[in-house]
Amino acid sequence: MSENQQQPMLKVEDLHVYYGAIHAIKGISLEVYENEIVTLIGANGAGKSTTLNTIAGLIKPRTGSITFGGKDITGMQASRIVPMGLSLCPEGRLVFQQMSVRENLEMGGYTRTSQEVAESLDEMFQRFPRLKERSGQIAGTLSGGEQQMLAMARALMCRPKLMMLDEPSMGLAPILVDQIFQIISELHASGVTVLLVEQNAQMALSVAHRAYVLETGLISMTGSAENLLHNDAVQKAYLGS
Amino acid sequence: MVFLSNLVNGISLGSIYAIIALGYTMVYGIAKMLNFAHGDVIMVGAYIAFCALQYWNLHPLVALLLAMVFCTLLGITIEGLAYRPLRRATSLAVLITAIGMSYLLQNLALLIWGATPKNFPGLFSLGAVSLFSGQLKISGNTLLTIAANIVIMIALTTFTAKTKLGKAMRCVSENRGAAELMGINVNRTISATFAIGSALAAIAGVLLCSAYPTLQPTTGSMPGIKAFTAAVFGGIGSIPGAMIGGILLGVIEILGKAYISTELGDAIVFAVLIVVLLVRPTGLLGKAVREKV
Numbered sequence: 001m002s003e004n005q006q007q008p009m010l011k012v013e014d015l016h017v018y019y020g021a022i023h024a025i026k027g028i029s030l031e032v033y034e035n036e037i038v039t040l041i042g043a044n045g046a047g048k049s050t051t052l053n054t055i056a057g058l059i060k061p062r063t064g065s066i067t068f069g070g071k072d073i074t075g076m077q078a079s080r081i082v083p084m085g086l087s088l089c090p091e092g093r094l095v096f097q098q099m100s101v102r103e104n105l106e107m108g109g110y111t112r113t114s115q116e117v118a119e120s121l122d123e124m125f126q127r128f129p130r131l132k133e134r135s136g137q138i139a140g141t142l143s144g145g146e147q148q149m150l151a152m153a154r155a156l157m158c159r160p161k162l163m164m165l166d167e168p169s170m171g172l173a174p175i176l177v178d179q180i181f182q183i184i185s186e187l188h189a190s191g192v193t194v195l196l197v198e199q200n201a202q203m204a205l206s207v208a209h210r211a212y213v214l215e216t217g218l219i220s221m222t223g224s225a226e227n228l229l230h231n232d233a234v235q236k237a238y239l240g241s
Numbered sequence: 242m243v244f245l246s247n248l249v250n251g252i253s254l255g256s257i258y259a260i261i262a263l264g265y266t267m268v269y270g271i272a273k274m275l276n277f278a279h280g281d282v283i284m285v286g287a288y289i290a291f292c293a294l295q296y297w298n299l300h301p302l303v304a305l306l307l308a309m310v311f312c313t314l315l316g317i318t319i320e321g322l323a324y325r326p327l328r329r330a331t332s333l334a335v336l337i338t339a340i341g342m343s344y345l346l347q348n349l350a351l352l353i354w355g356a357t358p359k360n361f362p363g364l365f366s367l368g369a370v371s372l373f374s375g376q377l378k379i380s381g382n383t384l385l386t387i388a389a390n391i392v393i394m395i396a397l398t399t400f401t402a403k404t405k406l407g408k409a410m411r412c413v414s415e416n417r418g419a420a421e422l423m424g425i426n427v428n429r430t431i432s433a434t435f436a437i438g439s440a441l442a443a444i445a446g447v448l449l450c451s452a453y454p455t456l457q458p459t460t461g462s463m464p465g466i467k468a469f470t471a472a473v474f475g476g477i478g479s480i481p482g483a484m485i486g487g488i489l490l491g492v493i494e495i496l497g498k499a500y501i502s503t504e505l506g507d508a509i510v511f512a513v514l515i516v517v518l519l520v521r522p523t524g525l526l527g528k529a530v531r532e533k534v
Contacts, residue, residue: 056422057421058418058421058422077421077426078421078422078424079421079424079425079426079427082422082423082424083424087422088422090418090419090422094416094418094419094422095419096411096412096415096416096419097415098411098415099408099411099412099415103408106408107408107409107412107420107423107425108423110405110409110423110424110425111423111424154423155422158423158424
């Protein structure tokens with residue numbers, strides 16, 4: 001499923017990112033192959049979100065390269081990366097609070113034709129029946145779990161090849177966390193490649209194939225999710241056992 | 242009857258403020274900056290229309306269109322040259338740049354058209370309407386201004402609610418990063434906002450100078466500041482707020498001048514602003530944004 005394939009879908013090489021004078025990412029390299037679920041785990045402030053935001057084009061890296069689908073996307077604007085099939089469901093969901101659920105989803109398909117958007121909208125309403133019930137409701141009035149589903153559905157509206165999810169379980173009740181991870185597994189089954197950032201390492205490692213452990217801007221460990229789940233150091237640091 | 246006549250005049254002046262305020266409020270809502278050069282774009286628009294009418298003898302409608310096209314391009318240029326490079330700078334740097342841009346436009350106008358006030362020719366010669374057997378006369382210009390305001394209001398509301406670009410503007414206004422993740426080109430959206438605001442400024446400039454026909458390089462600054470006040474009054478960032486704020490401000494100004502004191506008219510306007518902001522810091526229709534965790 002992983003290294004034996006010829007070309008990675010996403011390849012990040014020696015990435016360095018600065019926030020002003022702060023060196024946030026200090027040379028990260030990672031790969032995501034087609035049909036994988038890869039997770040990036042690590043403590044708060046390790047640089048997980050920064051890595052995703054840089055790949056998505058929201059932050060420009062100082063040096064290093066990002067290749068997606070064989071094309072160099074380093075420093076490219078987010079609005080040009082989205083139509084290539086790479087979408088990010090951001091940390092904190094960032095749904096458009098003052099727009100209706102339906103409008104939020106339509107915005108997710110901004111780069112596509114109205115015909116395609118209509119098709120994807122039906123798909124999303126089937127996958128997330130809750131959103132269909134609430135399609136006319138203003139997104140800001142949804143519960144946290146519903147907003148997370150909306151954010152995920154919105155990110156799927158551009159029909160991405162690779163979907164990046166930043167802390168989808170943050171602040172949700174355990175039953176909702178299970179539901180979110182169930183959806184991630186279903187997405188993967190339907191052919192979407194996933195790069196997942198999580199603080200809930202236990203859950204992330206249980207759905208992922210491979211994982212990278214991030215510590216203060218550097219990758220400290222990598223391997224199959226299975227191995228990391230049983231690794232002593234990982235267990236101690238991130239799994240609380 | 243005198244009161245009614247004052248009221249109509251107030252609504253008409255307020256309509257001009259409202260059209261200008263729309264430019265302030267849209268740019269603030271979407272680019273999160275106060276474009277203090279906006280008032281001077283009005284003045285430029287009026288000068289272009291003046292030249293088209295006086296020197297080139299063009300049809301009034303063509304003159305208005307020409308002013309709109311010129312101001313649209315001017316707005317896009319100002320944004321691209323002066324504000325875009327400061328997108329990640331502090332808001333204070335952007336504010337100072339906007340003030341600088343305002344002085345630049347005023348002084349360029351001074352260089353090109355001189356300091357002597359021009360007498361702006363009436364754009365459209367419309368007959369007055371008499372009501373109550375001649376007791377209440379409303380000039381054609383007044384009616385045209387109010388009508389223009391209503392049309393613009395409806396058009397803009399429909400535009401932001403229904404069109405793709407309008408929705409993109411609402412997204413950028415709410416969260417720039419999230420908008421970019423949808424594939425929205427934020428720079429182009431901001432540019433379009435400046436284009437629309439500046440085209441409206443041209444219309445406002447022509448309407449303003451049709452009502453008060455003295456045109457000079459500082460013509461735009463006072464209405465600009467009052468329209469900014471109107472935008473804050475109504476709740477900056479809100480389109481209906483700009484409209485309500487503008488009209489209320491115009492009515493308060495005219496009634497204040499008529500019944501309290503001609504000299505104090507402007508002071509009353511700003512006093513009302515201060516009181517409103519003390520009671521409702523977000524303006525009449527402004528919303529305090531809450532985040533749900």
